[in-house]
Every structure is written in C-alpha cells, then in structure tokens.
Amino acid sequence: MSPRPGTQRRPDNIPTVMLQGRVAPDVRTAVRDAASASGVSVSYYLERLFKDMIEEHGELPRISPPRPQKETLIDQP
Secondary structure: OOOOOEEEEOOOOOOOOOOOOOOOOOHHHHHHHHHHHOEOHHHHHHHHHHHHHHHHHHHHHHHOOOOOOOOOOOOOO
C-alpha cells in the first residue's frame, strides 16, 4: 500500500517486515488520526512509537492479558 499523499517516507533501502494484528475500530481511528496529524504513515507512526518506548524503557512494556470470555456450557442430549 502506498502512503497517503503528503506523508513522509522512510529512507531508501531500510529493510522492513510485515506486522499485522486486529484492534478495535476506535483504536484504529486513533492511530490513523495520530499518524495523519504527525504527517506520517500508520506503519511509520507505529514503528516510531515502538522504538521510542524501547529507547525509553529498554524494552516494550508488559501488559495484562485480556480477561477470559465467559463461556456457557450447554448439555446436549
């Protein structure tokens, strides 16, 4: 996917790899808005955000896992 017009691009010949994940729609909107306001692509925004966190803390922070979903077991005849 090409970057949006007016966004900055990373320097040539820097190797990259694909990183994918699903997020809630409001999170995606917030990331897109922040990247747009910064004048960079979503990919570059996330990369810079992660790199800044690693530089500041030496690693990415640990987070708690999501709460388990409530499951209802139904006896089947």
